[in-house]
Amino acid sequence: MGFMDKLKNKFTQNKETEEVSEKYKAGMKKSRNTFSGKINDLIARYRKVDEDFFEELEEVLISADVGVMTVMDLIDELKMEVKRQNIKDTKEVKNVISEKLVEIYYGDDDEEIEAINMKENELSVILVVGVNGVGKTTSIGKLAHQLKKQGKNVVLAAGDTFRAGAIEQLEVWGERAGVDVIKHSAGSDPAAVIFDGIKAAKSREADVLICDTAGRLQNKVNLMNELSKVKRVIEREIPDAPHEVLLVLDATTGQNALSQAKTFSEATDVTGIVLTKLDGTAKGGIVLAIRHELNVPVKYVGLGEKIDDLQQFDAHAFVYGLFADMLDETEDE
């Protein structure tokens, strides 16, 4: 059985996996249309797998924002695999491409890297960082909703005291998700808000505290100072916290997201990425570039604006979302 059939089996196994794959399929429609279209076109024009075919494939991948370094590695892997399997016909190459996309995502790591780090029966603290407008507040709301649905008691801390309206916006999401929001007035010290958040979460015996922060990227020194102060406060209260530092990036900003990730990684230890607005771009390959070039796993992806449009990232579901049309060409989309 080819890799694409295996993927299809995996995501049509039961209601739960089907629901996941439907979310990915819907959210990645733009990427899929562009990507599948280009790959199919390539396969129609080149019947034989040769150097020219690989060169054009390279361009298709780069235009999907996969990232130059990642594409180079991917093409090398593909060439080796094609040789090993003695593949001559370009039609057979689809399977190899989809398989290698998953493999290049995981690298040497096991396939559990997307799981969020959570304490059992103890308070877990998640620090959320990222520049303004990337979908930080929205993602915190979605995440709170998701964790609450899993039966967790969630508290939010409105640590973005800098941007006008940020506190109120978080409160709106807190209400939607049905979780409490700890806040101070605008302009106050974010570290003090987070401190109160921890106190409140502890006294309410909460399972998770999600902390919003201000995303001032204009001045890296300020950003570093603020984030390290917030982290110090958290560590003082709970020695092994924060358990996750999630950086929110906007997929529609393409390679700019990569440079933001580099800056934040220098300012703090980012443990995972929340990649928003994947539904709004045709260049979903940015997921692979982030993972491969920064060596930080993508833990969640935003696939729409609604409260349940945040999905735990799953590289198999992602590749399935990219290739779904090619798996079943007769399927009515």
Ligand SMILES: Nc1nc2c(ncn2[C@@H]2O[C@H](COP(=O)(O)OP(=O)(O)OP(=O)(O)O)[C@@H](O)[C@H]2O)c(=O)[nH]1
């Ligand atoms: N289509 C789509 N839109 C999203 C997604 N995530 C967030 N958005 C939208 O992006 C816009 C910005 O989101 P916010 O949450 O306000 O951005 P923010 O990062 O919190 O902004 P700051 O509070 O300034 O940091 C909103 O209109 C959201 O609805 C997503 O996954 N898909």
